[in-house]
Amino acid sequence: MSKMLLHELHPAVVHAPLALLPTATVADLIAVATGDRSWAKVGRRLWVAGTLSALFSGVAGLAASQEVKLQEPRARDMVFLHGLGNALITVGAIGVTLWRLGRPPSVGQCVIGLVANAAAGYTATLGGKMVYELGVGINPMPVDAAAGTLKGPPLLSREAPKALVRDALLGVRWLYGRARSLFMGVQPLASGAKGFGAGTEVPVVSGEPLAHGSTAPFSEPPRV
Template sequence: MRHPLHPALVHFPIATWSLATAGDLASLLWGEPAWRFAGISIVVGTLTALAAMAAGFIELLKVGANSPASRDVNRHMLLMMATWCCYAASLFARLDGTTLTRPDALGIALSATGFVVMCFAGRIGGKLVYEHGIGVRERHGA
């Protein structure tokens, strides 16, 4: 494949997890419709993140160990794994068997923590592209 798949896939978990955290906070005012939306969004984000993480791991293998970007690549990967764990734990905290239930304070806190960690990971992901040129092809000719 000529274009890295990872940048195309990351939009799904980022969007759904962001909406999930907004839904969790909105559920404090609007109740069930908001927390149900948040729960479904976390399910979708957690599943789509697996594909984005797999594609990111393939991109990681292309970065040499001596590359100036390797430290940031590893930080980005670890922070995104922590993000996934926060949202997965939030999901499990709101499940009763296979039924979504109203999240308690822990479920909402895990969602909010996941969002904050994701923001830091995204900043490093941007640095990988815009400062290190990871996943960017040089254009030949104008």
Template sequence: MKMLLHELHPAVVHAPLALLPTATVADCIAVVSGDQAWAKVGRRLWVAGTLSALFSGLAGLAASQEVKLGEPRARDMVFLHGLGNACVTLGAVGVTLWRLRRPPSLGQSLLGLAANAVALYTATLGGKMVYELGVGINPMPTDAAVGTVKGPPLLSREAPGALLRDAFLGMRWLLGRARRLVSGTDPLASGAKGFGGGNEEPLMGDAALTQDVTLEPSEHQSLR
């Protein structure tokens, strides 16, 4: 069985989810103990974790254009997942640049703990998107509003170009959705945050397809 391009993100996302919290713990130990060996370990882990987060984020942006997002809650859960991960990745870049020049500090360690808490939340959303709503699941019925549009095989000639193209479209979609949210023209769908009302059960099949959803041009592509 061939691995498809949109399956790259869930395959690599575990690296930053493991490396970034470990880097934070190493820095906390260094701050408390004053042991420079832990500070060196933390710095190297921040570099590895940030690089893996950047690659995972690129794959995630591409994947957002290779799955069906016709159900409002699924669409906005993907949006919150991507926006949160983008903030965490930018924070990791900042901390890594700091740590390349300076030893760990209490404030920087607390910032790392907060960022990892956000990453835990976005990872929870990622699980809900897949296991509760069926986003990115290949065997979903063709008439379902969620699932996948079957991107190219990961090791095909088309994959590198598709990765970069869909990552660009995914970033444009993410920023466009954020703009509409901030302006108040398109509030979050009920249940998109993963808790509270609207999480009773996902809409599937004909029920989901009858929902009134306003899509950006790039979102239409993700439904092709």
């Protein structure tokens, strides 16, 4: 069994905030609708757990952005949008959590939570597209492929903690630099980076493009 690499930590832990934060919002909605203080307490605790898990997942994601191959412009900018969106969502979650520590849930706060969770659903979709459509972070990708991984250290190795901190800081710098170049109009987003619209055409299989709604050519399995 191969060892888990450092860049694989992010996909392993990201499901925690994706589950906890929506559950926190639902608990708060129930508390607002029923006036039940026990649900308000549950929601507050879930916000704390969800935000802490989002922070940890974010650090792992920033490190992973420096440990995968991003030579293809669409993949690189999709990672950028994924990271920037999750950073903003995490900042919002921190704000809601700090507010909830001293106050009961409110309708306005629940609306903010619903919007943030919808945004998290979009960034999670981008994460799936990066892997399943573009091959970002896939270990068996060919060495000369534009996507794949740079083969970071094993997760439980002595080098992993240092690499996690170093690459996370490099990820922050890269994220800031890309955002600055985008908002200054120096380098627009690559086509298809948003996950929809132009640049997201169906990939070519066996030299023939697949039509929307069709399936890949079926090959009968060999007979024994």
